[in-house]
Amino acid sequence: MADAPLAMRVDKWLWHARFFKTRTLATKLAAAGNIRINGQKQSRAAATIRAGDVLTFPLNQNVRVIEVVALSTRRGPAVEAQALYIDRDPPQPRKRAEKITLSPAFREAGAGRPTKKQRRDEDSFTGKGRVG
Helix, strand or coil: CCCCCCCEEEEHHHHHHHCCCCCHHHHHHHHHHEEECCCEECCCCCCCCCCEEEEEEEEECCCEEECCCCCCCCCCCCHHHHHCEEEECCCCCCCCCCCCCCCCCCCCCCCCCCCCCHHHHHHHHHHHCCCC
C-alpha cells in the first residue's frame, strides 16, 4: 500500500475492505443514500473518502461505525482488508432466538385417517398450512 491513493470512491473502498461481497452491492447501498461520511448523508456511490473519515452504514441488521485508516489499490486478503479500518462500534453478538415449539394437534386414538378438511383444520391451527 505504498502507492495508495489520497482519495477513493466510497463504494470501491467498502468493497476493498470486504464489507460487501461485490462492488455492485456496495454501490447500491451508497446510491440508496444509506451511508454517512463524517455524519453527512451521501446519496452518491462516487462520494470520495480519505483516511480519517468516519463511515456509518447499515449492514446485516446492525449499524456499523467505521473509521477509515488507509486506502488501498486492490481488494486483497481479509488480513489486508482489516488493516484499512478501525471498527468504532463493533456489532454486538445476537441473542439466540427462543425456539417456539408447537404441540401437534390432538386426535383421538383409533379415529382413523383424517379427512382432507380435518387436515386443513389441523394445518391452519398449527400454522403448517399455506397462507393465502
